[in-house]
Amino acid sequence: MRRAFMFAMILILSLATATFAPAPRPAITGLCFVRLKVTSLDTADKFYGDYLGLPRFNQCWAASTGTCYFITPYQDVEILTSDTPQTNHMLETIGVWTEDAGALRNYFLARGLKPGDLASPYKGEQQFEIADPEEHHLIFLSSRRPRSLLDSRMQISHHMIHAGFVVSDRAAEDRFYKGILGFHVYWHGGMKDGQDNWVDMQVPDGADWIEYMLNVPANADRHTLGVMNHIALGVPDIHTAEKQLRANGWSGTEQPKIGRDGKWQLNLYDPDDTRVEFMEFTSLVCAVVGCCSLPPAKAQNLDKPLQSIDEDITAFAYAPDGRIAYSVYRRVKTKVYDALEHDDIWIQDTGGKRRRLLEGQKYTRGAQTFSYLIDSFRWSPNGHLLLAQLLTTTVLDDSGKTEDSFQTMVYDDSGREVRINKGENVILDAADPFFLPDNATIAALSEAVKPRQLFSLKSTRIDIGPVKSPHDGRTFRDVGPIPGTVSIAAIEQDRAMNGPPRLQHLDLFTDNDKELATLENYEGGLSVSPSGKKVAYFIDKEILEVRDLTAPNRVARLRVGLGVYRWASDDSRIVLKRALEKKSGDLVWIDLPALASVPANHEIPIAQPTPIPILHGLSFRDFAISPDGHSIAVIIPGKRNLLVFPLSR
Structure with a gap:
């Protein structure tokens, strides 16, 4: 559930007297x-x-004697x-952007x-080197150095979307990239x-990623290693890219194909067998501002949200x-704390007019200091x-002791x-509140087993307050309202978490319930269709x-990878979205197969x-489908702006 992924990010506190x-x-x-x-520089050029x-270009981002x-x-x-090429990496270094190289070095x-020394090869730039557990060489950079926009009508791509390298010990690499740096799995297959x-493995605060290339023999030859240690360049249309490549003089026999991740791809190899993968995937900046020579029909959709x-x-x-309700990140300073989060709440109507419902910096509750998102x-x-x-x-006392909680505001x-x-x-x-059809009763989850493992049901009427639940004593991992009813689908789990999760159909105001299925496991994402x-x-x-829901032995299973999904109407x-809550991933349509009856104890x-x-494989942090199904709203990674585009198949 989304709350489990976000709690660590709630409070950004900077004390004048304590840390x-x-x-x-x-x-x-x-x-x-x-x-x-x-x-050979000539053949590579x-x-x-x-x-x-x-x-x-005559000045590389990382100071070196190379050609850029x-x-x-x-x-x-x-x-x-490289005067003495061997059957090892021809991909020598990967450079990665950070907002503050000096602070990241201290973090390591x-x-x-043991990162290398902090260097400033150019005015306004800092960088340092470090090797991951398998000795892949990384340089982290931060820079305020402006660089001119260069463009060529012959240029095929305007975005490097990932770099891949051979990995022998995934667990060790995960401890570095995932555990220390916060990278997350974007796709695997x-x-x-x-x-x-x-x-x-996608960077934690953007859309690009690195790719582990697994199960590569230790004695792999140079060509195989060139296939594995590669870069990928995004293009808006793979067939247009191929046409321009051939116009530029490339005469290879490779053809575009759809990869296992559903994206169009075209693989080229430089003179030293390093693979350059073109992928139908564009950077959001290019897509929105039009720097990526999109085909006219596609460019129109993305250039004008x-x-x-x-x-x-x-x-x-x-x-x-x-209409769209949205919250905006706001930082508030006090005499003691330099940065508390107090988000604003706004509504934008369909014509673009906006109205603020809550000004976060003015929102207070009692005498205690608190931060919220x-x-x-x-x-x-x-x-x-x-x-x-x-x-x-909430800050409980002068020692800095804090307490986390869920709250729901009603406007x-x-x-x-x-x-x-x-x-x-x-x-x-x-937590996870929702209205019932009477527009007056609010159902929600109350934390029963900390931290955020199991929940009980609670209901509140606007006119009289809390309403006793007939399901007191029962604990749940997740619930989903059934539209137009006072019933829910729920994943029930015993408080000791010893038994299997059970899918239940519950009436919120009576003790009527029906067990729909005993599940092998539950990973999240419970949702009822429209x-x-x-x-x-x-x-x-x-x-x-x-x-x-009415004939629970009718079931289907799909291998799609864990992510966040929304139903079509x-x-x-x-x-x-092929990423977790609040993480960036691309958006895809998934057709659901027909449900079929499966006898008990039979394999599904x-x-x-x-x-x-959808939207040329761009990555987004969050999304929602409009009620009429005609448009899709998305949040851009990094800046977290919201854009609305037509939604088509």
């Missing part, structure tokens, strides 16, 4: 460069400069002569690692179902009539009332506080299970649908 914890990791935002070894159309080829003002490819030192040969909100948005939700919104069925879920950290769409039983407009200890006829959830990090398909077949990319 609660080690300094946080500075943002790591994307790839800066790759440095490749070549045997023919490939990178002529065939790929990359402008030659410009991709964007923030990315380049660098080549160096505080964790017992292999040549066969159930086998991982490639694991994409239907709506945009240029704020740092933490959460948003569509109202039934198409708004994690989610939920509208009432009639679209007049709004629930805002807060993840709150009407004019910005008026909706007070519960004439008291406050806040429901304490209320019609109220189907329920879906992940049973592990790969498989989405879909069941018929007709229940026939979903939009899947697993389908592997072909994902259909």
